[in-house]
Amino acid sequence: MSSSEIGRPALGRPGPGEDGRKAILDAAARAFARKGYFATSIDAIADELGATKGRVYHYYRGKAEIFLDVVVTGMRDLIAAVEPISARQDAGPGERMYQMAHLHASMMMLRNHAQRVSVQAIEMRSVAEIAIHQDVLADVFALRRRYEQIFIDVVEEGVRLGDFAATDSGLVVKSALGALNWIPIWYAPDRTPLDVEKVADTFARFIVNGLKGS
Amino acid sequence: MSSSEIGRPALGRPGPGEDGRKAILDAAARAFARKGYFATSIDAIADELGATKGRVYHYYRGKAEIFLDVVVTGMRDLIAAVEPISARQDAGPGERMYQMAHLHASMMMLRNHAQRVSVQAIEMRSVAEIAIHQDVLADVFALRRRYEQIFIDVVEEGVRLGDFAATDSGLVVKSALGALNWIPIWYAPDRTPLDVEKVADTFARFIVNGLKGS
DNA sequence: GTCTATATCGAGATAGAC
């Protein structure tokens, strides 16, 4: 996990000013979520913030750093929310998987900006500006692998207990997370006035049923 | 469907030279799939083609046009492959859904370049260069809606027949297509030496089970 | 810490030779 301990900013210039950085992060998340990494200029982020470029460059060395900080923060939030559920002893794998999927789906809708940016990031491996930051990228990959493993462990426990049908656990987890990660791509809080709870419940039930088999 | 009748190029300068255009389309699909729309320069497309910018601009007015042509072509291919299955009379909804999902998954892997680009396109609605082409964008949306409707119809037939559990058919189709559309994001023919048939089968079974309920 | 210039440069697009 090296450079991404909880609480420490993953990137950005050193020194204090945690609140200033946070405001930039939020503004950037909204801007990136709306237009994507390349179509979002630093000026656009500054506008969203109600400031000018100067402020942004005071806290961050460049656009790629801001982007990656949004991504890492979003992934940490997701893991911090979902991981505890996977370890609960009072529920079986089916019930835990339902709750994990339900919460993941909810986060995709309620924390839409940051999660949408995290999804974008997956396709940016090969972009030079981003690829430069090998260290942070390594953290991002590690976080993603760790998150997938949480789901894989629950699936395999379910298979052992006979609650889930036997299959390739890595692949079914990719199916399940694909369905969930796709949500930010079509869900837009303003254009799609859908009931968050209903969507989360439908997705979570679909996933658990898919794992149980027929 | 206006400007996108089958056989006619959706975009590009008028006149003959269908083969020249096709070669550009393939090269562009590979380049866009690798780096994404913005990180791919016209020079990079020309390189991939083994030519220079001049050739590209002879056939297309600009980068956005090439991109959208790749997208429309990819979506037409997908629909042309999957739609016939939905209409088959010799199989029930469960079996047809399995085959549709199986084929969709296979296309995501075997026609990886074009499909990866189509997935990218969904996030590009709001990008100015792309948004200019209202007419082609309308076609893209229509194609996507039509494709979703194919799946929705099969789901609703399955629910009527009691083969599938009753739910919001639009939402479960978004789950299913999310799982499938996510494939190009993690599947890379070179990095992921996975058995296409096995992946397609696992995904299709997961989806059909998810629809059947428990 | 925050702002207003401004340097710099990559890339889309065009003109015109061959």
Add this chain to the structure above:
DNA sequence: GTCTATCTCGATATAGAC
């Protein structure tokens, strides 16, 4: 039809005033 210049401009990033 295909190429090689070349124009042009937007956006990153910096310098330095306040």
